[in-house]
Amino acid sequence: MIIDYGATPPVPQLKLTSQEHLENYRRVYASSEKASGRHTPEANLENYLKECDTQDIEHVVIKARDVETTFGGRVRNEDVAEFCNSNGDRFIGFAGVDPNKGMVAVRELEYAVRELGLQGLNLQCFENQLAIDDRKMYPVYAKCVELDIPVNIHVGVNFSLKSSPEFGRPEMLDRVMCDFPELRVCASPPGWPWVLELLSVAWRQPNLWIGLVAVRPRLLGVAESGYGPLLQYGKTVLKDRMIFGSAYPMQPVGRCIEEILALPMNPEIADLWLYKNAKAFLRL
Structure with missing residues (x-):
């Protein structure tokens, strides 16, 4: 079995409503998005669900986003919850709130978890134009601890030319986790070009997981790519x-799984990466 920690099924309500700030992503990921068939008629929900069955995917995490204050866009918590509720137990929804909204964000998070049934929080700090350890983030982190839910935090470079890559520095995450030792965090993407910095934080912090998301897994086997240390530490x-x-749809699902299985590590480690670690993080 496999858990896909981060995908966006091809339905209109899960599309970010304003994407001008992400235009450069379409250039960077043009090749892999073409391979996934993102812009073809075959990119529909029926075919996506068939692919999940083919790949033996038990669960998929779908992440809402709120970047209204900075870029005017949103994937609504209500839409993520409705999709998850309408498509069976396979889908697990994470809420999205904008910490720039202060207590409004805190209340929205509580409503999303307690009333809508979402099971985590997604924070794209570069889209909110906030550092990971900005004090505006702290009420939201505190609410995650209170609700006992995990949080996904974007860590590493971003390719938006409307935001700074500095919002993704892993060292800031270490400061947050020292202040909130009970907070369960998955840092994804996995920190490039500060991969060693992220690994050092994860080694220090027992409640930090690393999400191999939005990166071709085969690059972990290429030392010069900068991702190589993830493989070394990730199998030890x-x-x-x-x-x-x-x-x-930034990458094809099947190709990603194949590339994980092709990495030089034993099957027991691959099973941890593909299934058991996510199960533990999500407390399934």
């Missing part, structure tokens, strides 16, 4: 903390 001291995510 951090083998219980690596989580697979396809980022579909």
